[in-house]
Amino acid sequence: MLRRIFGFEFDLPEFILGLVLGMGLLWLVLRSAPHLGRAGSWLTVQFQQLLDSMNRGAGDKYRAELAERAGRLHMARALFALDQISVVPRMLVPPFPTDPLQTEPVPETTLAVLPNLPEWTYLSGIYAATSLTIGELLAMGKSALLTGGLGTGKSTALAYAAILLANRGGSDASLPILVHAADFRPDFLTGKDPLETVTLASQQSVSSSLVSRMPNLLRQAYRQGRAVLLLDGLDEFPVSQVSAFATFIDSLLKAYPGNRVIAAGPPMGYDGLAVAGLPPLAMLPWTEYDRRKFMTKWGAAWQ
Numbered sequence: 001m002l003r004r005i006f007g008f009e010f011d012l013p014e015f016i017l018g019l020v021l022g023m024g025l026l027w028l029v030l031r032s033a034p035h036l037g038r039a040g041s042w043l044t045v046q047f048q049q050l051l052d053s054m055n056r057g058a059g060d061k062y063r064a065e066l067a068e069r070a071g072r073l074h075m076a077r078a079l080f081a082l083d084q085i086s087v088v089p090r091m092l093v094p095p096f097p098t099d100p101l102q103t104e105p106v107p108e109t110t111l112a113v114l115p116n117l118p119e120w121t122y123l124s125g126i127y128a129a130t131s132l133t134i135g136e137l138l139a140m141g142k143s144a145l146l147t148g149g150l151g152t153g154k155s156t157a158l159a160y161a162a163i164l165l166a167n168r169g170g171s172d173a174s175l176p177i178l179v180h181a182a183d184f185r186p187d188f189l190t191g192k193d194p195l196e197t198v199t200l201a202s203q204q205s206v207s208s209s210l211v212s213r214m215p216n217l218l219r220q221a222y223r224q225g226r227a228v229l230l231l232d233g234l235d236e237f238p239v240s241q242v243s244a245f246a247t248f249i250d251s252l253l254k255a256y257p258g259n260r261v262i263a264a265g266p267p268m269g270y271d272g273l274a275v276a277g278l279p280p281l282a283m284l285p286w287t288e289y290d291r292r293k294f295m296t297k298w299g300a301a302w303q
Helices: 012-070 122-126 134-140 154-168 194-202 214-223 239-255 271-275 288-302
Strands: 090-092 131-133 144-147 175-180 227-232 260-265 280-282
Touching (some): 090 134, 131 134, 134 154, 144 154, 154 175, 154 227, 154 260, 194 214, 194 239, 214 227, 227 239, 239 260
Parallel strands (some): 144 280
16 A cells, blocks of 8 residues: 555655654754854944944045035135134024013123124124024034025034034934935925935935945934935925925925924025924124135135
């Protein structure tokens, strides 16, 4: 009976040998399971360290490129780097919210009685109103909208911020992403993943060797809450198109909490951006001291 089963020849010695070998293999697997688990964990750690090393290399190169590019974003780039002649950008400190049921605090100085007029800051520059530097804004870890008319220094402030963040370095340092609003494809502003939109925009201004590295670099930074999107050029768009960016920024900050957006916008018509989480800060005009400091730096760099 055992010679043929379902049309196949049955060989008892081979069956016993295969059974013994199978049981022996099962015993080896069960005994080595803890060791295999540790080996798998070790390989996972080594692979993650390799990825981190590759990202650090790409991150260092990206920071160096960004600092160099941001240093050329001014009219005298053929002569000087931005950090050679720049005056630290400042923004007006917003007024404290008033409560009609409470007594307003007494002004600390005579200058504190100046009205806060974000769309007309001429007097604030003359009388050196209370201000906030771009470095202090970055240290606060908050998002913001830099407002002001054309030529008030919003783009310079973003470039200055990019240089500050790029030069810090370190695996846990914030990663600046300096892009122009014109680099965004309008049909991608309403995409499913806002990070993909940021990645595509950032790839427009990096070298060819970094284009393929940007998705992993930005994904890691956004997952760790280290990304700072420096968005320039919103004041160059009509109000109807700015609302699309406001929706995009709102979805980006909600999808990746802990990250920041600092944008340059118009002095008015930014309601959607404020609702999206970008409180407006008006650019402070240069004081007399700032003008003298700029001329001193220009003269020193010219020699």
